Amino acid sequence: MWNQLLPGFRMTLALTVLTGMIYPGVVTALCQTLFSAQANGSLIVRNGRVVGSALIGQSFARPEYFHPRPSAAGIDGYDAASSGGSNLGPTSQKLMDRVKATVAKLQAQNPSHQGEWPADLATASASGLDPHISPAAARMQVERVARSRSVSIEQVKEMLVRFTESRDLGFLGEPRVNVLLLNLELDRVLPTK
Amino acid sequence: MTSNGVLQIALYFLAVLAIAKPMGAYMARVFAGERTFAHPLLRPLEKGLYRLVGVTEDTEQRWTAYAGSLLSFSFFSFLFVYLLQRMQAALPLNPQKLSSATPDLAFNTAVSFTTNTNWQAYAGETTMSYLVQMSALTVQNFASAAAGVAIAIALIRGLARQQEKTIGNFWVDLTRAVVYLFLPLSLAGALFFCSQGVIQTFSGYTTATTVEGKEQVIAQGPVASQEAIKMVGTNGGGFFNANSAHPFENPTPLTNFVQMLMIFLIPAGLTYTFGRMVGDQRQGWALFAAMSILFLAGVFVIYAAEQSGNPNLTRLGLAAADGNWEGKETRFGIATTSLFAAITTAASCGAVIGMHDSFTPLGGLATLFNMQSGEVIFGGAGAGLYGMLLFAILAVFIAGLMVGRTPEYLGKKIEGKEVKMAMLALIATSAAILLFTGASSVVSFSKDSYWNAGYGPATGNLNNAGPHGFAEVLYAYSSAAGNNGSAFAGLSANTPWYNLTLGVAMLVGRFLIIIPMLAVAGSLAGKKRLAVTTGTLPTHGPLFVGLLVGTVIIIGALTFFPALSLSPVVEHFLMQQGGRF
Numbered sequence A: 001m002w003n004q005l006l007p008g009f010r011m012t013l014a015l016t017v018l019t020g021m022i023y024p025g026v027v028t029a030l031c032q033t034l035f036s037a038q039a040n041g042s043l044i045v046r047n048g049r050v051v052g053s054a055l056i057g058q059s060f061a062r063p064e065y066f067h068p069r070p071s072a073a074g075i076d077g078y079d080a081a082s083s084g085g086s087n088l089g090p091t092s093q094k095l096m097d098r099v100k101a102t103v104a105k106l107q108a109q110n111p112s113h114q115g116e117w118p119a120d121l122a123t124a125s126a127s128g129l130d131p132h133i134s135p136a137a138a139r140m141q142v143e144r145v146a147r148s149r150s151v152s153i154e155q156v157k158e159m160l161v162r163f164t165e166s167r168d169l170g171f172l173g174e175p176r177v178n179v180l181l182l183n184l185e186l187d188r189v190l191p192t193k
Numbered sequence B: 001m002t003s004n005g006v007l008q009i010a011l012y013f014l015a016v017l018a019i020a021k022p023m024g025a026y027m028a029r030v031f032a033g034e035r036t037f038a039h040p041l042l043r044p045l046e047k048g049l050y051r052l053v054g055v056t057e058d059t060e061q062r063w064t065a066y067a068g069s070l071l072s073f074s075f076f077s078f079l080f081v082y083l084l085q086r087m088q089a090a091l092p093l094n095p096q097k098l099s100s101a102t103p104d105l106a107f108n109t110a111v112s113f114t115t116n117t118n119w120q121a122y123a124g125e126t127t128m129s130y131l132v133q134m135s136a137l138t139v140q141n142f143a144s145a146a147a148g149v150a151i152a153i154a155l156i157r158g159l160a161r162q163q164e165k166t167i168g169n170f171w172v173d174l175t176r177a178v179v180y181l182f183l184p185l186s187l188a189g190a191l192f193f194c195s196q197g198v199i200q201t202f203s204g205y206t207t208a209t210t211v212e213g214k215e216q217v218i219a220q221g222p223v224a225s226q227e228a229i230k231m232v233g234t235n236g237g238g239f240f241n242a243n244s245a246h247p248f249e250n251p252t253p254l255t256n257f258v259q260m261l262m263i264f265l266i267p268a269g270l271t272y273t274f275g276r277m278v279g280d281q282r283q284g285w286a287l288f289a290a291m292s293i294l295f296l297a298g299v300f301v302i303y304a305a306e307q308s309g310n311p312n313l314t315r316l317g318l319a320a321a322d323g324n325w326e327g328k329e330t331r332f333g334i335a336t337t338s339l340f341a342a343i344t345t346a347a348s349c350g351a352v353i354g355m356h357d358s359f360t361p362l363g364g365l366a367t368l369f370n371m372q373s374g375e376v377i378f379g380g381a382g383a384g385l386y387g388m389l390l391f392a393i394l395a396v397f398i399a400g401l402m403v404g405r406t407p408e409y410l411g412k413k414i415e416g417k418e419v420k421m422a423m424l425a426l427i428a429t430s431a432a433i434l435l436f437t438g439a440s441s442v443v444s445f446s447k448d449s450y451w452n453a454g455y456g457p458a459t460g461n462l463n464n465a466g467p468h469g470f471a472e473v474l475y476a477y478s479s480a481a482g483n484n485g486s487a488f489a490g491l492s493a494n495t496p497w498y499n500l501t502l503g504v505a506m507l508v509g510r511f512l513i514i515i516p517m518l519a520v521a522g523s524l525a526g527k528k529r530l531a532v533t534t535g536t537l538p539t540h541g542p543l544f545v546g547l548l549v550g551t552v553i554i555i556g557a558l559t560f561f562p563a564l565s566l567s568p569v570v571e572h573f574l575m576q577q578g579g580r581f
Helices: A002-034 A093-109 A135-139 A142-149 A153-163 A179-189 B003-031 B039-053 B063-086 B103-114 B130-160 B170-195 B223-232 B253-278 B281-308 B333-346 B361-372 B383-403 B416-442 B467-481 B496-525 B542-576
Strands: A043-046 A049-053 A176-178 B206-209 B215-218
Touching: A002 B039, A002 B063, A002 B130, A002 B170, A002 B223, A043 A179, A049 B206, A049 B215, A135 A153, A135 A176, A142 A153, A153 A176, A153 A179, A176 A179, B003 B170, B003 B253, B003 B281, B003 B333, B039 B170, B063 B103, B063 B130, B063 B170, B063 B496, B103 B130, B103 B496, B130 B170, B130 B223, B130 B253, B130 B383, B130 B496, B170 B223, B170 B253, B223 B253, B253 B281, B253 B333, B253 B383, B281 B333, B281 B361, B281 B383, B281 B542, B333 B361, B361 B467, B361 B542, B383 B416, B383 B496, B383 B542, B416 B467, B416 B496, B416 B542, B467 B496, B467 B542
Parallel strands: none
Antiparallel strands: A043 A049, B206 B215
């Protein structure tokens, strides 16, 4: 009995020190030295204040900004201390009601849009913190953003093209637009009057 | 389906094929105690661990002692994780001042992480301190995966040896798995992930003021170190609630591709290790082929179902060509998310980049099948191989019945004892899934009872109604008994009823497979290898691969068909007709 229990206890203790303290400690030291910006959350600072993370979505409701996807994180969405999806299934009445309301809002905000809506813009992401929208979802908002900023549609379109990321290595994932980075650039280059 | 999506899946599979051999050959050397290129650096660490723990490297154990060591190790692992959670509030590295876990949650989480399940009844960022994440959960990511690999190696030894009493030494196998596999792979993975944006810090959460002037609290933590071992150990327990969908765990499609490769790295490599150790490489490739067929079938079922979307939503005006986007991330999209879902459920990993609860019924069905077939489609680190060998024993047994010959596998006679042990493992896990699912569907508590406080009946914890609600319960127990850990996460499972029953299902799914399989290893090690005759069923050709695939599908399908018909199958037809609940 003891010849089994003692090594069990000692091995658990030894692995706790090795893989639970030394390993994460070494990784932290290396990451903080080599990749300090990434290790601390790719934070974006404007005028001395943290405005968010380049990797984490945040809510935008004003017409002069590109809007992100609906979010199920936290109570009001985009709660970066409470990630998660809606977990509503394909036959959920709650899901239908929510999508219907989102589509109605999109219609009201973008009255000139014709036809189908990009599916990502009316559905909640898995993390609730999705920083991106699809290029189609961004294009659909160009006219509203341009009008609200009293600038030409071409200027906004040109910026959108610049901020559209293609697939990683040409084949991984999907093309996408980072909403926060695009909106910050809008404020910098084409500020609202 | 798009051509780019298919290309992505094809290139991923080719990458897995390419890494299986070098990884497998390396593992064969490590577990035989031979020198590898890593020895100059890591051998001192290995020897140091033996000295600390009091292990003599060259003593071997019979299967009973091997199993005893595993149980002893798992018991203390459980105890450490349980106690650290219970004392969390009094321990350091808790910048958010999180309180200690309740006894039932601590039990569930401790079982979950020591059984390589990583089912999470909690949300990481609001429940677990940095210390618990690191020194309890990350440790078990290493330990449970290494223990799984050790068991697989012991079982292979049982098949490879003849007329011997021992099957190796658990402490040695465990130590080698940690030192030569998981530590270096995790270190490299963690640094790569961090370079791409995965966070690694002990600082508290950051408060940002958003562009529109709102406050946004951004969770932080030592994520990269946990992320790497979470994937390569097929653990799957996320640092955050959203798991690998969270941009801080998995920021880009490139990190995601690496994460997917890390999941299959060891399970695929072990099929090659198996061939090397039993002295016939074709035997390993036969297992690899059977796993690949089942895996690719699952990928394309999920991909096709997700891409075809949800008619209920297209009717509301969403673009039909886009597919089903609820619960998916923009950077990953339909193809990548479908591929990941197939990998994570096949490999008993359980990490997710999309919410399976929001998948289409047929997409969800394929993830359920992957788990219910016993997590043998590459499967967990070690667990996949010993699970698939269990099915190989059944396959030769069934073939033997058909032709009226004593079944053999690798020249070893498969007799009553081996088949009984394989059946015990199979029946125990299937029973855990079906009986607990049945019980949770009918059991009722009062709203103020301890067992399910605030919810009343166990079905009160569901997030969806109708057949999808039943699928949430079925998925939970399938995930637990398969030691997978992913969820139809709408189920609010953090109550004593679910924490305890899911904990028991995880224990059954781990130990009632491991112990019978070790018994088989001990029994086979003692047998003589028979000469190959014209009457021997070759176990390296397409015939056997087909037989093995058939055995997995038939046993999975027959056992779970009624339950699956009541949930995803009926939901699929209802969805087509516009049904909603």
